[in-house]
Amino acid sequence: MTPAHVLVVEDDPDFRWLLITLLHTDPCVCVAGEAADGETAVTRVLQDGPSIVLMDLMMPRVDGLEATRRIKQLAPATKVVVLSALPDEPYRRLAHDSGADVFLNKRDTVTTLLPAIRGGSRKALRTQRSLTMGGNWRDSRTMGQVPTVASKCYERSRESAEPPQSVGRPSAT
Secondary structure, three states: OOOEEEEEEOOOHHHHHHHHHHHOOOOOEEEEEEEOOHHHHHHHHHHHOOOEEEEEOOOOOOOHHHHHHHHHHHOOOOEEEEEEOOOOHHHHHHHHHHOOOEEEEHHHHHHHHHHHHHHOHHHHHHHHHHHHHHOOHHHOOOOOOHHHHHHHHHHHHHHOOOOOOOOOOOOOO
């Protein structure tokens, strides 16, 4: 099986480290690179051609919604998995409308991320829904310290969470 080449796009360096560390635990995943904002993410997709982009929703320069729109326009075969500390339905809908293939709550990253990457977009949506409805991410056996680090990163990102600039405004594209 060819490994999924994943670009990690997250402005919080601790959470980005957590995602990369988690991805390195799966032999079916190859981390293709990382970016700290949406503008750099679009450039990296064009340069590196990852099969999957893990996209934070709220970032500087270009937010995750706009970056997702641009990526899907320029590289439509690239799957975009949006990660957000804002799990509310409006954000899920905005991510979907931007072209995201999967929306994951950052709180559930440890239990939902790898199954979503392994499963492809439609299967991943079903897997993600079942895991976030019934799964407890603190029970992950993937890595000993990841749940604790994930909890701290999630809480910090939730405290500083501001809606992305695209929220509440119709897309120009």
